[in-house]
Amino acid sequence: MSLLQVNLPGLHLKNPIMPASGCFGFGREYSQFYDLSKLGAVIMKVATGSERFGNPTPRVAETASGMLNAIGLQNPGVEKIIENEVTFLSQYDTSIIANVAGSTIEEYEYVARTFNNTKAVHALELNISCPNVKEGGIQFGTDPKMAAKVTEIVKKASNLPVYVKLSPNVTDIVAMAKAVESAGADGLSMINTLTGMQINLASKRPIIANKTGGLSGAAIKPIAIRMIYEVKQHVHIPIIGMGGISSAEDVLEFLLAGASAVAVGTANFSNPLICSDIIDELPTTLERYGFDAVEDAIGKAVMNE
């Protein structure tokens, strides 16, 4: 099945499919359903400097063809993740990507440096959709300068390749992509969730305790595709695409738009076997649309211009 292989900075993937951060925990639960060695990579749940409890519940709500979540970065902290979770995942023949977050640049730096000391992690995914507490809570991911800054610092703190995960809640996604590329990002990961809200008619309050939540799932796919397509025309680093993927056809659509690999998030909740199923179906789907290999499909819609 060499036709599924993709090579990205620091990642030699047997196939382009990985579960998205936050939607797969650290793999334990889904390892009951299939052998995680089947996966191209696993993107772990977010890691912060120390343990976080996260937001009050309810933390999720369902929307038309999607869902909202406001988990709030709950995680046991980078040290425990390395100790317990990376160790667990290392038994599988798959790449491990650590999702890195923080409330300050220093926290990002700390987490990145800590991961750097473990051989088992292959790449970092920089989650910049976090409020910067030192800058009045503006998200790192909505300001090109702050995004560039945190990318630069993390790059210095770590030898691992860094994929910066872009937030779609911006006017100009290309400007964000260019800013982090210039700051040294090895790749991009896009898109994170769109900020949304649902109101409970009976209680007259937002359903999610945090009020707003991140919108994910099939509903946002057209936005993800548009953003990847736009960014692909302007940057040279590879893109890990995500946002509403739930089938091998969806994967191909992301590849054509410019993604070199993809992550599957919300769809794990409807079907815990989704990544495995997609890996099984992908060869046939590629062939049906005339592709000999994943690498041939990457960015084809953009090159067609």
Place this chain on the structure above:
Amino acid sequence: MSLLQVNLPGLHLKNPIMPASGCFGFGREYSQFYDLSKLGAVIMKVATGSERFGNPTPRVAETASGMLNAIGLQNPGVEKIIENEVTFLSQYDTSIIANVAGSTIEEYEYVARTFNNTKAVHALELNISCPNVKEGGIQFGTDPKMAAKVTEIVKKASNLPVYVKLSPNVTDIVAMAKAVESAGADGLSMINTLTGMQINLASKRPIIANKTGGLSGAAIKPIAIRMIYEVKQHVHIPIIGMGGISSAEDVLEFLLAGASAVAVGTANFSNPLICSDIIDELPTTLERYGFDAVEDAIGKAVMNE
């Protein structure tokens, strides 16, 4: 049914329901299905300074719980609209709102001034999701300064109340809302569509000839609700809410989030009688959730804070 009544600048609406611009033409077609006098108002299809043909086809695509469109401002031009369409709509006992667009500030001004001379139009909805050809194609609706400028000019050119229709494709919707409020807007209309794309796997090209299209329908409702909720906390002018409404419950959700009236777009395509059906169901829905009148529900989720 006085419980459905809403009073907004220039608009005394018998109910808060109106079809959204571009999804109802100039009413002729839907008048085959029900009496348009039933509607709170009709927001007409866009008007530009002169006739436009619009984009090549395909102009629409279906997405999960939504659709993409890139009609491209096709319309017969403001004069013909006044001559043929406003005249037609005037036979109905409903308010008429004209959706105004242009490629330059001067074109907006011209359209607004032309509508000003007809008694039959009750308000203008300023569609600022248009590229400004004189500023390198940046959309008026993604730059607070440009949005404020066009609002100001249109306010000067017309005595009609002006509702500025905000684009959701921005980092900071509150900044946009405040900018147009300061520039004299009488109200806001939100949200317009989110820019999206779908790629045809067989042709390996975007399905929509224009490549990108505007995403509308139930998929975007959580984003609309979030933006209205955020904006309502920071502006004092009323909001006409829209984005994915297809039931009386949806209408109530928009009212609670801070909308004073609502527009229904994409749902007309699934059900040509949707506005009429919602008007029928709204009283029961309001009562079920404990409201005596539409006006009591407006912004209730925000005030609950």
Place this chain on the structure above:
Amino acid sequence: MISKQRMKIVSTNQIAKDTIEMVLKNSYISENAIPGQFIHILVEGHTLRRPISIADVDKDNETVTILFKKLGSGTEKLSESKAGDFLNVLGPSGNGFETSTEGLHTVLLIGGGIGVPPMYYLGKSLAKQNIHVISVLGFQSKDHVFYEEKFQQFSKTYVVTNDGSYGDKGFVTSVIPNVGEFDRYYSCGPLPMLKAITNELSEKEGFISLEERMGCGVGACFACVVPTNTEKGYKKICSDGPVFAAREVIL
């Protein structure tokens, strides 16, 4: 006039590869439909309705027949409906075929693939008015062929398949020179086929039925415009069409 109706599925059958024939009961639509019009069907879980041509009408039994190909998720889902279920439709939609028959002797029907269905009700109606009908039907391959015998009941019928697995091999255009004289043609099928036909038969009076992705299906949203030689410069396929005089539209 177009109306929102419930149509009860009387029967549903797969009659060729991926091709479903459904008989739907509804007095309003069976009463008012003319050849070339379509119904606009709501499919659960889908935002946009699916336009499907009216392939036949039985006024006595108040039924309408449609034929459709399973192409994507909407038609796939529609094919899962069973007899007894109801469909939510708008119809009859659009303008049908010109069927004034004054001075008319022989007509040629040219249907390609899923463009064949509207030709059936049209041909049947014309034959009833004693017009001489010739039919040319093109399909991908043998497995896709349907309604040949039905067309033979009122017309001399030529079948071609792209791969030659049934009838003549090739495209409908390769047969047209052999069908003899005719006064007018009617055609429905994929755009490349319509382009070839309107070019080749540019001297003849012709009417063609066009397809386009639709939003509203009633003429309100401007999704389905086609450029025309008329003063306005365009027409809407859903409400001015789907049938147009071949000379009036720019393909």
Place this chain on the structure above:
Amino acid sequence: MISKQRMKIVSTNQIAKDTIEMVLKNSYISENAIPGQFIHILVEGHTLRRPISIADVDKDNETVTILFKKLGSGTEKLSESKAGDFLNVLGPSGNGFETSTEGLHTVLLIGGGIGVPPMYYLGKSLAKQNIHVISVLGFQSKDHVFYEEKFQQFSKTYVVTNDGSYGDKGFVTSVIPNVGEFDRYYSCGPLPMLKAITNELSEKEGFISLEERMGCGVGACFACVVPTNTEKGYKKICSDGPVFAAREVIL
């Protein structure tokens, strides 16, 4: 172990206002389910699965019974499924009730509304082990009452309704003082009810089943956490629960 399964609907009946009883056939789940566990059901057109408690198991016939209330669009849609249809489920999910019976004599079951179903399989199982069972069931009104006779088959059963239209008027808490002695209680129902009960019965050993909006339903997404007195500070309702020792969780 949790597994993805297809369950065939053997029967489906409305047994009270908005309340559906479904019998589902599947050998894996009937074989492995214990009282208090749930199945996580995929409903067409919905992103998130719906958690529904296992209300009864018949190992001989390889069936599982669920009872659910039509609340929103998911349960409404689910109620439209017919006998013969298949459900896509994950299960058996979560950790069930503590059923070690050493030294146990009498237990009290307290179910509120749609919290009644998991009490049924639990009570039936305990009674089979010769534990004395008392049941207190609370419903909104007479129309909502279900399974009273079924509980009576193995327990002294008290029914209360909020409006007094059936049984005693009031809340389950108003009856508890009258039921006599018991060693342990089990409860499932709305949060306010559980809060009241755990407060009132804080001296007793108790196990409660909690509800929360879920994402994954398998323990991966951290949607369904509940604060606990344990070292970690929280547990996940979908995988550590839904059943917890009353003392361990902070409601």
